[in-house]
Amino acid sequence: MNKTKRIALFTRLQAANPAPTTELVYHSHFELLIAVVLSAQATDVSVNKATAKLFPMANTPEAIAKLGVAKLKRYIQNIGLYNTKAENVIKLCKQLIELHHSQVPHTREALEALPGVGRKTANVVLNTAFGQPVIAVDTHIFRVSNRTKIAPGKTVREVEDRLNRVIPKAFKQDAHHWLILHGRYTCTAKKPKCESCIINDLCEWSGKSV
Numbered sequence: 001m002n003k004t005k006r007i008a009l010f011t012r013l014q015a016a017n018p019a020p021t022t023e024l025v026y027h028s029h030f031e032l033l034i035a036v037v038l039s040a041q042a043t044d045v046s047v048n049k050a051t052a053k054l055f056p057m058a059n060t061p062e063a064i065a066k067l068g069v070a071k072l073k074r075y076i077q078n079i080g081l082y083n084t085k086a087e088n089v090i091k092l093c094k095q096l097i098e099l100h101h102s103q104v105p106h107t108r109e110a111l112e113a114l115p116g117v118g119r120k121t122a123n124v125v126l127n128t129a130f131g132q133p134v135i136a137v138d139t140h141i142f143r144v145s146n147r148t149k150i151a152p153g154k155t156v157r158e159v160e161d162r163l164n165r166v167i168p169k170a171f172k173q174d175a176h177h178w179l180i181l182h183g184r185y186t187c188t189a190k191k192p193k194c195e196s197c198i199i200n201d202l203c204e205w206s207g208k209s210v
Contacts, residue, residue, distance in 0.1 A: 001149045001204055003166075009150065009202045010171040013178040016198055020177035022128050025051060029104040029129045030096075031059055036124045037089060037116045042080040050076045061093040061102045088116030106130045120156075123176075133172040135163050140183025141176070147187060149204035150179075 001009075023044045026032040031051070039047045054075040058064045064072065072086045079085065092115045096102050104125065105111055111122035123136035135141070137160045145151040151162035167175050186193045194200055194209040 005202050006150060006166060007168055009199045010168065010175065012198050013182065014171065017178065020174050020181060022177065024048065028059065030061065031055055032129050033104050033125055034089060036121045037092065038076060038079055038085055046079050050079055061096040065090060065093040065097065085116065091115035104129065127176050135160055135176045138180060141179045143189060144179050144183040144187045147205040
């Protein structure tokens, strides 16, 4: 896909959704971090259901650490991989208290050093909490980038690096959310909604239905 098409594509996505954001429900940087950690290989819907019960009871590193692994599991047991996630979240909270004065760090290195936080999670937090123009490539973004040919790549990191190179600066801050939402609701894995896609004519996927 050439530069002219990319600009047109993101211009349309921006016009349709001028202020995109995550569908995870949160009210602080810490709540966002915990929600993103819990969302790995799980839906935002399932995470929001769990945090709607958890955060009113415990929404600080100290409060969640005080819960302990066993009690935390009761709140998040509807989420995939909840056993491992509970252990990581407790360890994460303790590290925030001990190393970061209970504050969420705003550098990639510090975030990725936390238990349960990988590059994708760090990128989400850096983008959504701290306004950094980074892109967290999940399965939706990976699919959309390859299908449309915005930034094809064989690995998640390859797609991320290519997106960072080719997305115009004016769109980079919100590109992460536009592409996720497009993949979640329009360019779905099965039966993509090509007939109602606002970028259909710009998409270079050979398998599109119209």
